[in-house]
Amino acid sequence: MVDDQIYVLKPGLVSEEMFLWSDYTYDYIVIKSGMGLQDAEVELQIDENLVAEYNTSHNTNYQVIPQEYYSLKSKKLLFDKGEYRKSFQIEFDLNAILELQKNSEVQYVLPCKLNVMNASIEVADSARISSIIVPVIKKPYIQFERNYLEISPVDLIRLGITMDKRSQEEVQYFTKIEVNFPNKSMLSFNLEVDPALVSEYNTEHNTTFKLLPEAAYSFDNTQWKMQANLTYQPLEFKILKQGLYQDNSPLYGEYILPLRITSVSEHEINPEQSVLFVSVVFNPDILNRSEWEIIDWNSCISEEPQYEGLERTPEKMLDGNAATFWGSKWDDPKPLPYYFVFDLKKEYKIYRIGFTKPTDAWRGNIKNGYFEISSDNTTWTKLSDWSVDSNSPREHTFAQDGSPARYIKFVISDAFEYDNQVTGPASGARCDIAEFNAWGEE
Numbered sequence: 001m002v003d004d005q006i007y008v009l010k011p012g013l014v015s016e017e018m019f020l021w022s023d024y025t026y027d028y029i030v031i032k033s034g035m036g037l038q039d040a041e042v043e044l045q046i047d048e049n050l051v052a053e054y055n056t057s058h059n060t061n062y063q064v065i066p067q068e069y070y071s072l073k074s075k076k077l078l079f080d081k082g083e084y085r086k087s088f089q090i091e092f093d094l095n096a097i098l099e100l101q102k103n104s105e106v107q108y109v110l111p112c113k114l115n116v117m118n119a120s121i122e123v124a125d126s127a128r129i130s131s132i133i134v135p136v137i138k139k140p141y142i143q144f145e146r147n148y149l150e151i152s153p154v155d156l157i158r159l160g161i162t163m164d165k166r167s168q169e170e171v172q173y174f175t176k177i178e179v180n181f182p183n184k185s186m187l188s189f190n191l192e193v194d195p196a197l198v199s200e201y202n203t204e205h206n207t208t209f210k211l212l213p214e215a216a217y218s219f220d221n222t223q224w225k226m227q228a229n230l231t232y233q234p235l236e237f238k239i240l241k242q243g244l245y246q247d248n249s250p251l252y253g254e255y256i257l258p259l260r261i262t263s264v265s266e267h268e269i270n271p272e273q274s275v276l277f278v279s280v281v282f283n284p285d286i287l288n289r290s291e292w293e294i295i296d297w298n299s300c301i302s303e304e305p306q307y308e309g310l311e312r313t314p315e316k317m318l319d320g321n322a323a324t325f326w327g328s329k330w331d332d333p334k335p336l337p338y339y340f341v342f343d344l345k346k347e348y349k350i351y352r353i354g355f356t357k358p359t360d361a362w363r364g365n366i367k368n369g370y371f372e373i374s375s376d377n378t379t380w381t382k383l384s385d386w387s388v389d390s391n392s393p394r395e396h397t398f399a400q401d402g403s404p405a406r407y408i409k410f411v412i413s414d415a416f417e418y419d420n421q422v423t424g425p426a427s428g429a430r431c432d433i434a435e436f437n438a439w440g441e442e
Helices: 048-058 094-104 153-159 196-205 305-310 314-318
Strands: 005-008 012-019 025-033 040-046 070-072 076-079 085-092 108-116 130-138 141-144 161-163 170-179 187-193 217-219 232-240 253-264 275-282 293-297 338-356 368-374 381-387 395-414 435-441
Touching: 005 108, 025 040, 025 130, 048 108, 048 130, 076 085, 094 108, 094 130, 141 253, 153 275, 161 170, 170 275, 196 253, 196 275, 232 275, 293 314, 314 338, 314 435, 338 381, 381 395, 395 435
Parallel strands: 012 130, 161 275
Antiparallel strands: 005 025, 025 085, 040 076, 040 108, 070 085, 108 130, 141 170, 170 232, 187 253, 217 232, 253 275, 293 338, 338 395, 338 435, 368 381, 368 395
16 A cells, blocks of 8 residues: 655746736646545745755756745645645736846746645655746747748748649648637637738848739638637638639739738737748749750860760750759869850740759759840840859749740859859859759740
8 A cells, every 4th residue: 555645746947838917827736646545734835945955056046036926825735535636826926027037137936845734644755845936938929830931932932832724723721820828718810911021021032922912812711719728720721723814814923922910809919920921833834845955055064074974964954864964164163154055946935944953962052143035046135133042952943024035044153162262253163953944835
């Protein structure tokens, strides 16, 4: 037979989330284990010696919360024989504690210790009858699960929807809205489309996303309620393909549906996670490259006799194999820029251009440049600039405006690493590209 024992549920140094609402009460839980044959009476003491001992042992500087910033609803608990779990309720003035910590840059804690009254029950052991409670004070927020304004364009597109002419007429998009606190009541909230967010994102990330047309989405705002005892609410949006056409002509491009939480019935909106971006990419078909030719270029590793056997020629960018690739001159790099002229054999409207770097993570080394187009390989018009933030991603695509072209000139102006970092582009660079593609229609 095991005698009944008493101990706290969370002994030692315990970090506890506490939320800034008007009457925050913390439950300090006490457990009575065993056969349930004994009554028990325990008292809660605030023992400052616990903090002093912990600071000495761990070289910390915790300070005890001043007495005026907390109160015990009861200092004693009575357990009947059959009861095994009860709690002391501690009320904290969290606003005052938070202000105290801001002004002193010290972490304040509450050292709690059980004292058994009248030798009524055995103590489990001394290490299990005390705690140092570290309040982790948070505002109670409603929020989306991430800060969409900080998501990279590559990840934003990956998390969103990609469509083409063959996609279904309606595509469902699911996400959720959440709270960071134990939710005890039904919450209602409101979302609104905020077009200004698209410009804000484009400025921050040097992108050209467009606002998703109103005719291209729908949602049901009756779902904008979160029931009590739930910490998240699923959200569903429908992306409507027909809304991406105008007079039967497709409106290819990269779009954002920007939503902002504008109100909530209780507590606050997290200012860092109040925005949701649903990215929608409407793509034309990728063009068939089987008849394409690269009719001009100005740097290749095969120009160096010792590397000719590698066969890293410009044509490798059209072979559909990411394991084979073009490489620039290696031992004696030519000055930048490097360029290639692609003959598509017929004229297309160009809506997107992309390239793939070799699978080896260090290869690639191309940073920015531009695209030009021509109908006769004589008169050239600049189509757009291109730029990448790092050498890590292996694939990059760039939206275009649908201008017609038979010839595309792909120009590399800058690299991440040069043969000579001091002289830069004039010293040349070691660059690689595995594939080059364009999306469009006749």
